[in-house]
Amino acid sequence: MAYDGSLYHGWQIQPNAITVQELLDKAMSVFFRQPIETLGCGRTDAGVHATDFYAHFDVEDLEETKVLSAIAGINAMLPYQIAAKRIIPVHNEAHARFDATARAYKYYLHFGKNPFKLNRSWLIKDKLDVEAMNQAASLLLNYTDFSCFSKSNTQTFTNNCKVIKAVFEKQEDGLVFTIQADRFLRNMVRAIMGTLVQIGKKEINLDDFKAIIESKNRSKAGQSVPACGLYLVKIEYPYINERIRG
Template identity: 85%
Template sequence: MALSKKRYFIKIAYDGSLYHGWQMQPNAITVQELLDKAMSTYFRQPIETLGCGRTDSGVHATEFYAHFDVENIAEEKVLAAVAGINAMLPYQIAAYHIIPVANDTHARFDATSRAYKYYIHFKKDPFKLNRSWLVKDKLDVNLMNQAAKELLNYTDFSCFSKSNTQTFTNNCKIVKADFEQLSDGMVFTIEADRFLRNMVRAIMGTLVEIGKGEINIEHFKAIIESKNRSKAGQSVPACGLYLVKVEYDYI
């Protein structure tokens, strides 16, 4: 039986410290570029992946999906390719699984939810370099959690989005947003159906202002209602941000 083009998802993880984000760029090294190169070499045909989203320079992912098409290779050989692809990837990028999917599936548009975590630590720690944000100020985690819960009452998050993006809407449905105290810091978890460019880092920057006592919760709500990016807090460093979950109805 003649083989033809078949679509697959690949599940990967990466430490983004050395890379200029996921998406291919003309003058910078990205995760997508290295993954496409490794897979093209392994399968001996041009492979172009399309990711479930776009992570910025320095952002990490513990779970990331991309789809790709392969021609004239038996499915069992494609599914067994993970070890060979890993051998061609740098240590900062790991492939976990290859999953056969229908040819009309889409890693970005079919995702039903995504979750991010943002890590903060309070004492200088060389082992957290490029993996967590060092904050020397004392933060009130209870106030930050109260403010974070307000996010669930809104859908338009224009105030937390980079300007001049090509999205058709700034509406997102946030279903979880909370802080957890750790022994040496805290972690913020946020889950939604979709996210805008720079949204999580801008939300974090504004919530940190709450934690420092610089603004109150009523001010936080007014910022969201303003739909004005200049009213919100600064974008926090990329090093503490991780994409940790992407969900699909068929995976």
């Protein structure tokens, strides 16, 4: 599925806020005429978008053909900002979160006021040294413990991640940062971006960036950048991607 997160308080159901998961579960429960509870491939915060998001669910006593043809009916009940793309049969123990082998995010920022990028990209007016930012980004591949970029008091057993790609690319009126890893910590990409922007502004240097990572201290890293520029763009599973390509 895909969604524009601008209007929603993130993916996961919450008691006093509208979320993507809540609306998806309601639409699917109506369509399948039974309670449906999805479990997503991860949590996205309020205002964060997704162009490639997976959730698994169980459905009882229905023919597979009806399930696989359900997309149009489900989309008819979802708001325009949320789109179901495809339903893929998987084995009974499949888990959208824990079975993912890789994830990728993109973060967009632009330098000039543009009404068509409102809530889609971060407007930043500072001049940035992109070469220095890429040098710093490449250092992420040399580390595994990213405690300095994680929210505190999270329910995770480890802050270790394997980053396999981190690079800035220039666009017509801005930049896009792509980062791919086996897993991400809460708020990790936005905290990394905030610190890399400090590099771009020449507020810190590469040695400072290394020291921040090695400190494992969130207070040493930069502030989290706004959610509007962040997109979850790719999730990989060993048993799904081949079926999609096929």
